[in-house]
Amino acid sequence: MSSSTTSFVSPATPLVVRSRSLVLRSTVDQLSIKIACSNCNMRELCMPIGLNADELRRVDGLVTRRPFVKRGTALFRTGDPFTSLYAIRSGFFKTCVGTEDGRGQVTGFQMAGEILGLDGIAADVHSCDAIALEDTEVCALPFDRIEEISREVQALQHHVHKLMSREIVREHGVMLLLGNMRAEERLAAFLLNLLQRLQLRGFSSSDLVLRMTREEIGSYLGLTLETVSRTFSKFAEDGVITVNQRHVHIENAAALKLLVNHEQCR
Amino acid sequence: MSSSTTSFVSPATPLVVRSRSLVLRSTVDQLSIKIACSNCNMRELCMPIGLNADELRRVDGLVTRRPFVKRGTALFRTGDPFTSLYAIRSGFFKTCVGTEDGRGQVTGFQMAGEILGLDGIAADVHSCDAIALEDTEVCALPFDRIEEISREVQALQHHVHKLMSREIVREHGVMLLLGNMRAEERLAAFLLNLLQRLQLRGFSSSDLVLRMTREEIGSYLGLTLETVSRTFSKFAEDGVITVNQRHVHIENAAALKLLVNHEQCR
DNA sequence: CGACACCTTGAAGAGGTTCAAGAAATGTGG
DNA sequence: CCACATTTCTTGAACCTCTTCAAGGTGTCG
Numbered sequence: 021m022s023s024s025t026t027s028f029v030s031p032a033t034p035l036v037v038r039s040r041s042l043v044l045r046s047t048v049d050q051l052s053i054k055i056a057c058s059n060c061n062m063r064e065l066c067m068p069i070g071l072n073a074d075e076l077r078r079v080d081g082l083v084t085r086r087p088f089v090k091r092g093t094a095l096f097r098t099g100d101p102f103t104s105l106y107a108i109r110s111g112f113f114k115t116c117v118g119t120e121d122g123r124g125q126v127t128g129f130q131m132a133g134e135i136l137g138l139d140g141i142a143a144d145v146h147s148c149d150a151i152a153l154e155d156t157e158v159c160a161l162p163f164d165r166i167e168e169i170s171r172e173v174q175a176l177q178h179h180v181h182k183l184m185s186r187e188i189v190r191e192h193g194v195m196l197l198l199g200n201m202r203a204e205e206r207l208a209a210f211l212l213n214l215l216q217r218l219q220l221r222g223f224s225s226s227d228l229v230l231r232m233t234r235e236e237i238g239s240y241l242g243l244t245l246e247t248v249s250r251t252f253s254k255f256a257e258d259g260v261i262t263v264n265q266r267h268v269h270i271e272n273a274a275a276l277k278l279l280v281n282h283e284q285c286r
Numbered sequence: 287m288s289s290s291t292t293s294f295v296s297p298a299t300p301l302v303v304r305s306r307s308l309v310l311r312s313t314v315d316q317l318s319i320k321i322a323c324s325n326c327n328m329r330e331l332c333m334p335i336g337l338n339a340d341e342l343r344r345v346d347g348l349v350t351r352r353p354f355v356k357r358g359t360a361l362f363r364t365g366d367p368f369t370s371l372y373a374i375r376s377g378f379f380k381t382c383v384g385t386e387d388g389r390g391q392v393t394g395f396q397m398a399g400e401i402l403g404l405d406g407i408a409a410d411v412h413s414c415d416a417i418a419l420e421d422t423e424v425c426a427l428p429f430d431r432i433e434e435i436s437r438e439v440q441a442l443q444h445h446v447h448k449l450m451s452r453e454i455v456r457e458h459g460v461m462l463l464l465g466n467m468r469a470e471e472r473l474a475a476f477l478l479n480l481l482q483r484l485q486l487r488g489f490s491s492s493d494l495v496l497r498m499t500r501e502e503i504g505s506y507l508g509l510t511l512e513t514v515s516r517t518f519s520k521f522a523e524d525g526v527i528t529v530n531q532r533h534v535h536i537e538n539a540a541a542l543k544l545l546v547n548h549e550q551c552r
Numbered sequence: 553c554g555a556c557a558c559c560t561t562g563a564a565g566a567g568g569t570t571c572a573a574g575a576a577a578t579g580t581g582g
Numbered sequence: 583c584c585a586c587a588t589t590t591c592t593t594g595a596a597c598c599t600c601t602t603c604a605a606g607g608t609g610t611c612g
Contacts, residue, residue, distance in 0.1 A: 185450065235590085246569075510600075
């Protein structure tokens with residue numbers, strides 16, 4: 021979390037990633053059709069399904085910008101004025117709430133197809149930081165336009181409601197984890213959750229690359245980085261997983277599930 | 287948490303509280319004007335402000351039922367089909383997510399003017415239990431009608447979005463608490479939060495009556511009931527509060543705030 | 553008034569933290 | 583491309599907070 025960058029979403033192309041972004045920009049310019057949600061392969065994840073042609077056209081107009089966010093920098097930070105939701109096109113983010121004094125709490129990890137920024141609606145100001153864990157690309161969806169189109173396209177309206185409710189339910193799960201589970205159960209639940217979401221995106225259900233550090237995992241799970249590391253080692257000793265730095269191979273998913281379900285409350 | 291009652295929201299009058307509900311029902315019948323949101327003294331809390339006459343009329347039509355929920359019984363339970371949001375007219379609720387095996391986690395305490403049921407939108411099924419901590423009265427707001435009117439009344443639309451976002455932000459705070467704070471900080475934060483919400487409703491900012499047991503507080507805060515009890519005792523020893531069963535008098539709010547802010551992360 | 557739920561307090565124990573040191577990986581500048 | 587600095591990860595040992603287990607006290611409601 022070295023980045024003390026102020027909240028800056030590159031409006032077009034950050035100079036630092038010149039070569040790569042130039043390639044991408046030209047793609048955008050030449051094949052502007054491909055920008056549309058209707059052509060996006062993440063569509064099923066962040067947009068409602070079953071729209072007719074007219075509705076699709078309206079929704080397509082939602083995306084105004086496609087900022088790249090470099091690894092370690094913020095898409096938005098606590099206190100930034102809220103204007104848009106962001107759909108992640110590629111890459112991983114973390115969101116964290118913090119207190120000025122110390123470090124804060126990671127409240128979630130988000131991947132391609134997921135939505136960032138729902139926290140900002142409450143007070144027209146963001147109440148958490150969204151930090152890219154790797155070089156990422158997002159779609160900016162101005163919220164006033166979302167509301168406008170939601171009033172016309174019922175499917176979009178309901179979709180937004182579901183997105184927000186899903187986030188509430190997800191956080192219920194994290195509260196259960198933080199309030200009731202022990203270290204092994206927490207890490208098992210974390211791994212299974214990641215795997216499940218990656219599988220939904222067509223990735224292997226037995227291999228994963230952690231985009232976050234042990235410290236970030238620990239913050240999310242309410243543990244120290246040492247405990248996370250030790251628990252990884254224990255899982256490896258038990259033959260449940262194989263760990264090679266950030267590469268994790270699942271040897272025995274059933275064992276992980278058993279751990280989570282056995283979650284004996286206090 | 288003795289109640290093993292199935293999810294049943296008394297459609298009119300639960301027999302067991304005959305006398306009281308008869309009184310209230312007759313009130314409803316005779317003074318039906320008073321049912322409208324426009325005449326409800328909780329309006330500022332659960333409804334948007336600044337509606338014109340026409341909009342107000344439409345919103346007034348939202349409330350279909352006004353079920354009473356007796357202490358210890360459920361307004362809804364995990365798995366119940368989702369149909370409505372509920373605005374609390376009077377009384378306290380808790381929401382909890384559970385695993386079949388053991389007990390679960392209290393995810394929040396809700397008081398008059400607050401909204402229950404947002405969890406159900408995600409999957410058209412409720413994903414937590416809402417249990418009355420005392421005899422309560424709620425307003426049922428069918429969600430399809432909310433969506434319908436939201437498409438016409440922009441203020442309502444935005445209000446619903448804010449409600450959901452606020453819940454997301456609130457849960458961020460709980461995650462911070464569960465992930466980073468020690469017992470004293472948790473309980474201090476809990477008390478301050480209750481006080482603040484009660485003050486908003488015109489109650490004293492130095493006295494409160496806990497509607498929940500030590501066990502429920504503990505579940506919410508990720509602690510055992512013993513630790514909650516001990517921490518109350520410690521606060522009392524330190525002269526920060528005076529505890530008499532469920533009556534808590536705040537002697538030194540500043541000390542509580544100091545505790546929460548000093549929250550030294552791990 | 554008795555049964556039951558709720559609360560308090562004590563003592564022992566465990567799980568996780570803290571502190572510390574070294575190893576491995578990653579990034580940077582010459 | 584290599585050497586050095588930095589970040590990240592692992593592992594050990596001591597400690598501490600909170601849990602667990604237990605018993606007794608207090609309040610409440612039929």
